[in-house]
Amino acid sequence: MDLVTIIAVTAAAGGAVVLAPVALGAVGFTAAGIAANSVAAGMMASAATASGGGVLAGSTVAVLQSAGAAGLAGSTTAVVAGVGGAVGWLTATAAALI
Template identity: 90%
Template sequence: MLLLFLTVTFIAVAAGAGGAVVLAPVALGAVGFTAAGIAANSLAAGMMASAASASGGGVLAGSIVAVLQSAGAAGLAGSTTAVVAGVGGTVGWLTAAAAALI
């Protein structure tokens, strides 16, 4: 029984990590952070408008909008990919642990 749990947990962690890395760029594009810039009438455009009005007309370097647009335009950096994989793996592990309780 323990071997089955460990196998399922390993698969869940790997699937969570891999899935998060693959889906992060898709999610960024879906909300409007694209390689061509922020898509008009998107969630990203609303975020950019809010950030610009809060800072007096421009989007501050290092802000969440600037970081997400950079990732949408150029892809995820290696360090960011590692963080995304870690979060996805953690979600996979938590899912496996919760399933074991049922």
């Protein structure tokens, strides 16, 4: 791997880990709960309607709210960093082809 690719992978992995909690808050998954009139509120309403009135434990909405309230678990942080690193590698590879 060349230096540019290494930098891209590292920056993207780090950026993904830093920005994931920001993105969760921006769409309404906050430490205080799901923000009113947000994307998260719409997701929660849809999930509750689909499951007969409640949000199921382990569902996407429940997991995202947990991460928004308590932060990312170590295993989740590793996954987010891995996805960010993969995006960085793909970006560097595509840029090298141009």
